[in-house]
Amino acid sequence: MNTRLQKLYRAAQLLAFITVFYNVLEGVVSAWFGFEDESLALFGFGLDSFVEVVSGAGIWHMVRRQRENPDQAPDQFERGALRITGGGFYLLAAGLLGTAVYDAFQHHAPATTFWGIVVSLVSILSMWLLIQQKVKVGKELGSQAILADAACTRVCLYLSVILLVSSAGYYLTGIGWLDSAGALGIAWFSFKEGREAFGKASGIACSCS
Incomplete structure (x- = not known):
């Protein structure tokens, strides 16, 4: 394997590791404050971060195996990473949909959404920086799985923006259903990306017999 490919694989592994580390931290913080403040949007955002952890772990594992087996077709690795990501998104979408509908009928409102505003602002900046690097490395390696991870x-x-709008909206107006609306927005994006990940997994040509 030439030096350029070695550098690209190292960069891909580093980005996957950063994704896992950051999203574990973000997931714990968001889920904790979401639970404490009874904010479904923030709690759901925390669960989404854990899906990112699964995606990042799958990509890290795939890249490591490809580096160790450069002559082996990577398709089966990429299929696995894409399906892990897709399955996690589907589970998250289903859970958020059911809870958001229940909370809306119960007229539930969070205690506060202050931490939702703080977390979303930090996440918007962090995710933007990660996206730029993942797309660059994914295109240079020609890896659908890394590009799916970037997606x-x-x-x-996008979810950070939804969280910011719903959290700031409730913080300024006190309208309780805005929190449930934010959770529904997160659920919709989760379902959409889960479907896309499974579609890409099915579309990757398999070279194994």
Whole structure:
């Protein structure tokens, strides 16, 4: 394997590691404050971060095996990483949909959404930086799985914007259903990206018999 490919694989592994580390931290913080403040949008955002952890771990494992087996077709690795990501998104979408509908009928409102505003602002900046690097490395390696991971990170950016709008909206107006609306927005993006990840997994040509 030439030096350029070695550098690209190292960069891909580093980005996957950063994704895992950052999203574990973000997931714990968001889920904790979301639970404490009874904010479904923030809690769901935390769960989405854990899906990012699964995606990042799958990509890291795939890249490591490809580096160790450069002559082996990588398709089966990429299929696995894409399906892990897709399955996690589907589970998250289903859970958020059911809970958001229940909370809306119960007229539930969070205690505060202050931490939702703080977390979303930090996440918007962090995810934007990660997306730029993942797309660059994914295109140079020609890896659908790394590009799918970048798309997963892009969804996290969109979700950060949804979290910011719903959290700031409730913080300024006190309208309780805005929190449930934010959770529904997160659920929709989660379902959409789960479907796309499975579609890419099915579309990758398999070279194994």
